[in-house]
Every structure is written in C-alpha cells, then in structure tokens.
Amino acid sequence: MPPTNSPTLRQRRLGAELRKLRERAGLTATGAAEVLGVNQARVSMIETGRTPISADRLRSMARAYACSDEELVDALASMTGRRTRGWWDSYRDHLPVGFIDLAELEYHAVAVRVALVVHIPALLQTTDHARALFNEAVPALRQYEIEHRVSHRIKRQEILHRDNPPSYTAVIHECALHMEYGGAATVRAQLKHLLDMSELEHVTVKVMPFGYGSFPGNGQSVDYLAGPVPQLDTVQLDTHHGCEFLDAEAQLEKYRLVINRMEENALEPAESRDLIHRIAKTV
Structure with a gap:
C-alpha cells in the first residue's frame, strides 16, 4: 500500500x-x-x-x-487497510485538524462519556446555541468560519441518531444550564432540546447541582471516548490552543477515575430532568 x-x-x-x-x-x-x-x-x-x-x-x-x-x-x-474517507474529510481545508480528529474518534467510539462545567455538550447543542458560542470565539471568526464550525458540530451529532449508536453519558454542571448564550429564546430552545435528547434510550444526562461542594477534575471539560477494548480508549480535553488527545495508559486510568466520580456525584437522570425543567421555567 x-x-x-x-x-x-x-x-x-x-x-x-x-x-x-x-x-x-x-x-x-x-x-x-x-x-x-x-x-x-x-x-x-x-x-x-x-x-x-x-x-x-x-x-x-x-x-x-x-x-x-x-x-x-x-x-x-479492524483499524487496518487503506484510509476510508469519512464525512469529516470534506472539512479538512476549513477547520483545525483537532476538529477532524475528534469527529473521527466519535464516529468509531463504542461509548462516549463527557463532563462539562460552563457549556452544554457539543453533541447535545442546538444550531443556534452552537452559533452563539462560535460568535464569542477569540480571536473573532469570520462568518464563513463560524458556519463551517456550526455545520461540522451538527454533523457530528448524527452518531446519536444512527442505527446502533454509541451509549452517551453527559455530566453537566448546573452552571452550564444558566449560561445565556444567544439570548432567552435560544436558551429555552436549548434546554428543551437537552430534555428531549435525555429521553433517548442510549443517552444519559446527569446534572451536578450548585449545592454540591466540588466538581472532580478541577472543572476541566473532558470527553472520554471508549474504543472496542480499553487499551484503545482516548481522552479529549478542550484547551485554549485547541483539542488535546491523551491515550497513555496512566492518563486513561486517571480520567476513568475522574469521570466515574463525576457520574457518581451527579444527580440521577430523573432528578436531573426535573432540575432542567425548573431552570427552563425561569428563562
């Protein structure tokens, strides 16, 4: 080859x-x-x-x-052979390579676990919410750059709607539910969409309320993408300079423990939906 x-x-x-x-x-x-x-x-x-x-x-x-x-x-x-083009390849000339790599990882993951403090998880965002976030990027993005990022983010979400989707678990701090990205109408639509997605059988949404004293992991946003065997898991961290990917054995073990504690400390799904409902009524 x-x-x-x-x-x-x-x-x-x-x-x-x-x-x-x-x-x-x-x-x-x-x-x-x-x-x-x-x-x-x-x-x-x-x-x-x-x-x-x-x-x-x-x-x-x-x-x-x-x-x-x-x-x-x-x-x-199963990873061998010639490179096959995925939908993300059409974005290679328009987006940073980390965006492309993350989409490829998500596509092949058997399970996805995320934890965030001030943002709604990317795979659970509405188009308007995503656009509002990219409008706040530093340095500022041009309009066509924003639209490339928005369309790429929405395209990533298709893994949750395909046949045999990966299991998806999101731990979201209550802080993220109060952030008013895009204004009241966008917030209401985003919270409704979050509730709708949480009803899917393979999607679990758990909220960490303000009343809890700590958020393991120092409040860092974490994406844990499970491979077909634990050795092929990957952690993705958001940083100011872009995506960082970790796959060393010690790093994987650390973030398994971190995200396990986050899930254990958060409200159960039904309680989380009740809290989201209450917040939505105040917007």
Missing part, C-alpha cells in the same frame, strides 16, 4: 499501538525489521501511520511481538 503524508488520527493511533507492542517485546525497530523480513524504514513508516497495513500483516507483527491479547489484536486488525 502506498504511503500517506497525512495519516488520520486513527492511523496514527494504530501505528502507536504497534510501537507499544514492539517495545514491550524488547525489540528495537531494527530488530523488528529483521524478524518481520522488512527494512527498518518500513517499520518506522507503519508506526507513524504513514504506511497502511493489512490485517494479515498486523497479525504477523503481533505474533512476532509475542502479543497474546486476542481481543486487542482483533481490535487493531
């Missing part, structure tokens, strides 16, 4: 996982090349995601690296 100069996040992750398997086997890139019967450059290209590989080649590498975790190998094999 020909190399690519712009591997997707999924291709880069596949390569990174193969590098981890090689290092656990105590092999250098040179040593792995000798065992596999290829040159070192090819091993390096595979590990950076620049050279696609077949499922058969991946299984050969896993055997060479003495990996006995069949579930992990099967999950990695």
